[in-house]
Amino acid sequence: MIELQHIWQTYPSPDGKGTLDAVKDVSVTIEDGEIFGVLGRSGAGKSTLVRCINLLNRPTRGKVLVDGQDLLALDDAQLRTVRHKIGMIFQHFNLLSSRTVYGNVALPLELTGMPKDKIRQKVEPLLKLVGLTEHRDKYPSQLSGGQKQRVGIARALANDPKVLLSDEATSALDPETTVSTLALLRRINRELGVTIVMITHQMEVVKQICERIVVMDHGEIIERGSVLDVFRSPKHPTTRSMLSGILCTELPPSVLEKIRAEFAAHPGQCNKALRLTFVGEEATQPVISTCATDYGVNFNILAGQISEIQEKTFGSLTVVASCSPEAYDRVHAFLLANHIQIEELNDAVVA
Numbered sequence: 001m002i003e004l005q006h007i008w009q010t011y012p013s014p015d016g017k018g019t020l021d022a023v024k025d026v027s028v029t030i031e032d033g034e035i036f037g038v039l040g041r042s043g044a045g046k047s048t049l050v051r052c053i054n055l056l057n058r059p060t061r062g063k064v065l066v067d068g069q070d071l072l073a074l075d076d077a078q079l080r081t082v083r084h085k086i087g088m089i090f091q092h093f094n095l096l097s098s099r100t101v102y103g104n105v106a107l108p109l110e111l112t113g114m115p116k117d118k119i120r121q122k123v124e125p126l127l128k129l130v131g132l133t134e135h136r137d138k139y140p141s142q143l144s145g146g147q148k149q150r151v152g153i154a155r156a157l158a159n160d161p162k163v164l165l166s167d168e169a170t171s172a173l174d175p176e177t178t179v180s181t182l183a184l185l186r187r188i189n190r191e192l193g194v195t196i197v198m199i200t201h202q203m204e205v206v207k208q209i210c211e212r213i214v215v216m217d218h219g220e221i222i223e224r225g226s227v228l229d230v231f232r233s234p235k236h237p238t239t240r241s242m243l244s245g246i247l248c249t250e251l252p253p254s255v256l257e258k259i260r261a262e263f264a265a266h267p268g269q270c271n272k273a274l275r276l277t278f279v280g281e282e283a284t285q286p287v288i289s290t291c292a293t294d295y296g297v298n299f300n301i302l303a304g305q306i307s308e309i310q311e312k313t314f315g316s317l318t319v320v321a322s323c324s325p326e327a328y329d330r331v332h333a334f335l336l337a338n339h340i341q342i343e344e345l346n347d348a349v350v351a
């Protein structure tokens with residue numbers, strides 16, 4: 001288990017006149033075997049925080065405990081031993097251009113003084129795991145971005161780490177390569193039991209593999225929870241804005257226009273603009289049609305997104321419901337009973 005307790009990181013400010021708190025009193029616990037996401041925009045403090053886990057950053061204040069061991073209390077030799085158990089991969093791969101694929105993966109083992117035949121016994125299965133056996137003698141310049149990142153992953157696994165820190169590891173990759181790289185990380189997590197900490201600004205990354213996340217903004221944690229819960233009801237405006245592509249959290253002018261037209265088309269009715277969010281098999285179609293047939297509600301679907309999070313369907317629909325106030329109360333209760341989250345958007349339409 002990794003425990004970051006009340007971490008502060010203070011740097012000299014860019015103008016050199018004062019200080020900048022890049023991380024402000026952040027506490028996070030990461031359980032063994034999970035895939036944990038640290039999400040936020042550029043400059044939020046994600047890398048600064050996560051690099052405290054292997055003390056690439058020494059926090060100005062706070063405690064870093066890995067399996068109960070206080071890293072800040074260790075001497076250099078003890079810290080080196082702990083760091084062997086924490087691998088790291090980077091956005092720009094950080095490979096040595098003068099070494100082959102094999103040579104890059106072997107490097108951390110050579111540094112421990114391991115004999116050559118033992119190194120081969122370790123490196124060859126790793127190259128197989130990341131699908132690079134046939135590229136073992138190539139140099140980084142002869143590889144695609146996705147292949148380079150696979151070398152980085154194999155190298156990070158060479159010392160059998162318990163934890164893998166991934167600092168924007170897919171940010172430089174195209175969408176397809178991102179998907180396959182994340183699938184590889186998930187396999188590593190499941191098959192080798194490695195705890196993975198993902199630093200990312202990409203919702204797709206979080207959506208595809210993270211189980212729990214924290215969202216950072218200006219050095220602070222503004223939201224935390226399971227990915228499903230945060231996606232279902234993001235509370236902080238920054239989270240909502242980061243999720244807007246997936247959740248339609250911001251209503252585009254064309255949808256606002258349609259909502260206003262719907263309201264005008266049903267004068268004297270209870271008109272509600274709603275965002276309905278659902279997870280799993282409570283697919284809305286039967287529910288929506290039940291609302292129409294059993295409760296006499298006129299539903300007009302104006303926008304929608306269905307995606308997959310942790311192998312579960314996750315959907316968000318923007319609708320206008322027009323009916324009597326009594327019918328609306330009944331429908332509201334019916335939707336909640338069917339595990340559909342309801343957010344009323346009338347204020348946004350009026351604003």
Ligand SMILES: Nc1ncnc2c1ncn2[C@@H]1O[C@H](COP(=O)(O)OP(=O)(O)OP(=O)(O)O)[C@@H](O)[C@H]1O
Pocket residue numbers: 011012022040041042043044045046047048049168
């Ligand atoms: N070594 C440093 N010295 C001074 N300021 C720093 C240093 N490292 C980071 N910062 C500042 O701390 C803040 C947080 O940076 P950090 O790299 O942790 O953010 P991030 O969320 O990881 O963003 P990015 O993805 O852009 O790296 C930024 O304002 C950055 O300029």
